[in-house]
Amino acid sequence: TRLILHAKAQDTVLSLAAEAGSVEDLEMEDVMKIGYRDIRCVESGGPEPGVGCAGRGVITSINFLEENGAYDGVDYVLTTYWGRGCGA
Template sequence: RVLQIGCDPKHDSTFTLTKKLMPTVIDVLETVNFHSEELRVEDFCFEGYNGVMCIEAGGPPAGTGCGGYVVGQTVKLLKEHHLLEDTDVVI
């Protein structure tokens, strides 16, 4: 199983696999007031072409914040939902 994680404020790195812009991890976390325990994998991880699982971390616009926070929240979700254990390759 392959997992591609996009880390760009434009959230378009998985577009060629999913044929649409996916909501970012931060966008999804905002909908639950950052209570990550309320999220399901389907809320932030989407299947793309040939079964590649796709996540868009997103991030603040250039020069306006810290992308490290976004990456940290994404890694936290990956661990909480055991996505790394079930994955052979992470891009």
């Protein structure tokens, strides 16, 4: 993501939702950044280690993206998941 956006970090859906009050208070422009060759980038984020399940962050983000048309007109969707699953 750093190379695509020419930036060090991107705000996550969960951190932006926490600041705004809820994910329903976000707009697509808040979470999606357009980078090199018009690649659309979104970082889901997750809870602090030991606080909760990171999968909830992924689910929340994917639901937000689906409900707001992020996948409309897209040929490919690539995802990367760091770490291990809950309880692993």
